[in-house]
Amino acid sequence: MSDSLQQKIQEICQSSNNDRVRMMDIVQGVQKELGCVSSEAMSIIAKATKSHHVEVESVVSFYSFLSKEQKGKTVIRLCNDTVDRMKGCEKVAEALSSELGIGFSETTADGKITLEYTPCIGMCDQAPAALINDVVAPSLTVEKVKEIVQNLKKDADPSKLSLGIGDGNNVDSLVRSAVKNNILKTGDVIFTDNESGKGLENALALKPEEVVEAVKVSKLRGRGGAGFPTGLKWQFTRSAEGKEKFVICNADEGEPGTFKDRVLLTEKFDLLFEGMTIAGYAIGAATGILYLRGEYVYLKKFLEAKLQERRDQGLLGDSIKGKDGFNFDIRIQSGSGAYICGEESALISSCEGLRGDPKTRPPFPAQKGYLASPTSVNNVETLCSATRILEKGSDWFLSIGSRESSGTKVLSISGYCKNPGIYEVPFGTKVFDLLKEVGAEDAKAVLVAGPSGQFIAPNEFSRVICFSDLGTGGAIIVFGPKCDLLKAVHEYMEFFVEESCGYCTPCRVGNVLLKKKLEEIMEGNGQPADLDYLQSLGESVKKSSRCGLGQTSPNPILTTLKNFKPLYEALVKVSEDGMQPTFDIRAALGDAEQAAERKSVLYTD
Amino acid sequence: MAKPKIATASLAGCFGCHMSILDIDERILKLIELVDFDKSPIDDLKKFTGRCLVGLIEGGCANEENVHNLKYFRENCDILISLGDCAISGGLPAMRNSMPLKECLDEAYLNGPTVYNPSGKIPSDKEIPLCLDRVYPCHEIVKMDYYLPGCPPSADTIWEALVALLNNKPLDLPYELIKYD
Structure with missing residues (x-):
């Protein structure tokens, strides 16, 4: 490697203060500059950050947008x-x-x-x-x-x-993107006019505990999919012991079929940043991190400019809005293409400059999160909703949606439908009504909450979007009458196999076995007992995996087994003679015949 | 009424599971009262003399002869039991599964540090069964009805399982018998 390149790498490390916690920024910088992070580059980075070669390599090898081998320009x-x-x-x-x-x-x-x-x-x-x-x-x-x-x-x-060129802020000179927002239905909470700054102003007039209480009373629950009560999470983080506390916004929506955060970041960044600031005040944090998925890096410059505007207006930085002692700022951390980093503890690992491995819980992030400090990780939409709750009051929020699921849900609807896009609906909306709205009344199946959610059949289209029935992070994928559902299930299993971090065996091995068995069935070599096998293996993977990925990855199989069983039953048949149709003796003997330079005498063609 | 018949086979195993069968000690006398032994290495019968109720299979399938034998058992037994870890998962012989067969054969017959093989060829006598591309657990070749884990399953495990099966009773193995970690 030339001296100038070496120097370039050192400069990249220097720009992150040679801080190994900022390893993601460093390796992303090197990847961009060199088209790869070669072994030699890893050594230079390791030396500069007082880390180890293997540590740098573990990061580079983990993320799909980083590579050891040279990629094209x-x-x-x-x-x-x-x-x-x-x-x-x-x-x-x-x-x-x-x-x-x-x-x-x-x-x-x-x-x-x-x-x-x-x-x-x-x-x-x-x-x-x-x-x-x-x-x-x-x-x-x-x-x-x-x-x-x-x-x-x-x-x-x-x-x-x-x-x-797209619409809305996609036209902004810092974005200049062909992406379209496709906001097709606006609601009362997110996509509506709001009094910018009012939420923060109201929050700062309260004690932090009172802010937490207001969010608790509003019954706001996490919008990323898991639905944990936000006020409770803030309370745990606030009361946990730690010198420093952190707010992290999870903008790593990687669930296939989800794109609502993309639009929220493009159009509702003010609601989001205000929400992060309110969260910072409520839990006593001085630092916020926006974890932006690598795929949305086209929005980074724009968002950074918006953060700067807030700093200039005194909405970020020291003594925000003149409130003595309330200091809060936000930095953006880009991801590098890893689905698992949407899982909050893996996301924290990634923010710390590590592989995106989930952490063992307990302790939960609220107790020991980012750099072992109490951390509240919240979804983009959750934080936007929190701003509105502080702006208009908990009672107002409670009046929207259903009794146990207050507020609205921003849905990303795609697949077999006339009008794919963003729909903000109050909780309690029926699937059937959604389908009418998007133009897909003849749908054969709907995948609610993406592949880690559930496939539902037409006889369940009267079910409603809410936490006690169909919870969702926002992905709704519609399948038309001609769709091959099992093919889709197989594609999703391929996805999970690829995205499993590999840490725990049930997920690393179990998903491969599930996919293999599904392939056997799809090839017509399955037997009725294989359906029981899929069921019990799927349940085991769910029960014994370490994080949310493995705890939900068998869902495409399990929910189609439950709701579309005839599709499977049509493919399997009993083996009358007790032999396994999947075993091919001729194929199994090929290698040996070649090595021995003779044909089998037991099994001829 | 004639006694039900039991057959046993050792495929790609070490005969350890068969040793464990013999390990039932004096209970073997009781067993003889309950069943007759058909094709088995224990009595050295090469062919089935009639339909069997139970076939106990030790070892997975590493070569064509194993496959042939296992299918022969499936055709002649009502119930097949995978006896021990090699039958259930391939076991130790399956350690070769992580590399191509050709590499294993080359190492064994051509390139290994202690190999003396002037012919420079991999043995290919017709008497030697051809290896499969990998070692298969029994249930990937034929349908297996039950699995008794262990390396080997203890004599008590085998005894309890057989007695339960022959008396048509549910098998309730105490935790100690199937705990392996």
Whole structure:
């Protein structure tokens, strides 16, 4: 490695104060500069940050946007999520491949362009979509990608591509993105006019304990999917012992089919930052971290500018709004393409500059979170709602939604429907009414809360979106009458196998076994007993996995087994002679026949 | 009424599970009162003499002969039991599963540090069964009805299981008999 490159790496480390906690920023910087984080670069980083080579490597090898091997100057990551496949991503993939003359996971001979697949990038409402470095290319067609490739061959800089321009703040000079918001239904809490700053003002007029109490009374629950009562989480964090406390906003929505936080970050950043500040005041934190998923890094400059504006207005920094002793600021931490980092303890690991491994609980983040300090991790929408609660009062919030699920839910609806996009609905809305609204009344199945949620059948479309019935982080994927559901289930299992962090055996091994058995059944080699096997193995994986990923990953199989059993039953048959149809003796003997240079005498063709 | 018949086989195993069968000590006399032994290494019968109620299978399938034998058992036994960890999961022989067969054979017959093999060939006599690409647990080849874990399952485990099965009673093994960690 040349001296200048070495120096460049050292400068990148220096810009993060050689702090190993900021390892994510450092390796992202090096990846951007060099197109990889080579072993040599790792050594330099390790030395500068007083870390170890293996520690740096463990981070680089974990995240899909980081690589040890050299990638092309431009990396095209085509999203091959189930919704994208419904919308013709396979044809786009073929076109990309033939235009570039390479397959997926390959780089062109001149080293300029790398082609890859990536799971959901939060653009299901404008699928098929791809990331070209940091640039989002939504609504792709065969013609479009041909043009993109031709232009990239001329100029490798994807920001110069003419991909069109989106709406709302996507037009802002700091975003300049072709992404569309697709806000198709506004509600009373989030997508409505609000008195900016009023929530924070009201909060600061109260004691921190009273702010926590107001949120508790409002019955606000986490909007990321788990639905933990927000006030309680704030109370635990506030009362936990620790010199420093932290607020982390989880903007790592990676659940396939979710894209609501993308739109909230684009349009409702003020609500969010205000909510984080209120949370900081309530729990006694001076630092907030916005964990922005790697796929949304196109919003980073814009959000940073908005943070600066708040600092300039005295809404962040020391003695906010003249309140003595209340100091609070927010930094943005980008992710690097890892679904598991949406799990709060894995997200904390990532913020600490480590692999995105979930942590053992207890202790919960509220007791020992970021850097072992009490930390409240809240979803984007939760924090936005908290702002509104402080602005308009708990009673107002309680009056919206259903009795035990107050407020509204922002849903990202996609798949087989006429109008995919963002819908803000009060809790208590029936699935059937949603389908009417999006134009998918003849749906065959609805996947509520993404693959870690549940597939429901038409006879359950009268169920309602709320915490006591169909809880959801916001992903609603609709499947049409012609959809092959089992194929979708298989794709989701592939996704979970890929995204499992590998720490615990039930998840690392169990999901592979589930996927394999499903494949056998889909190939027509399954037996009725295999359905029991799927059921019991799926339950074991759920029960014994260490974090939310494994605790929900068997759901695509388990919920289709429950609600769409005939699909499976049509494929399995009893083996009359007790032999396993999946075992192929001829294939099993191939290697030995080749080595022994003779055919089997026991098993001839 | 004729006594029910039991058959046993050791496939890719070490005969440890069969040793454990013999380990039931004087209870073997009681067993003989309950059942007749058919094809088994214990009596060295090579072929089934008639339909059997129970087949006890030790070992997984590492080669074609194992497969052949296991299928032969499936055809002739009402109930097949995977006896011990090799039958259940492949066990020690399955350690080779993480590498291609060719690499194992090359190491054993061509490249190993103590190999003397002037022919430079991997043995291919027709009397030697061909290895499978990997070692398979029994239930991946034929349907297995029950599984008795252990390396080997203790004599008490085998005894309790057989007695329960022959008397058509549910099997209730005390925790100590199936605890292995």
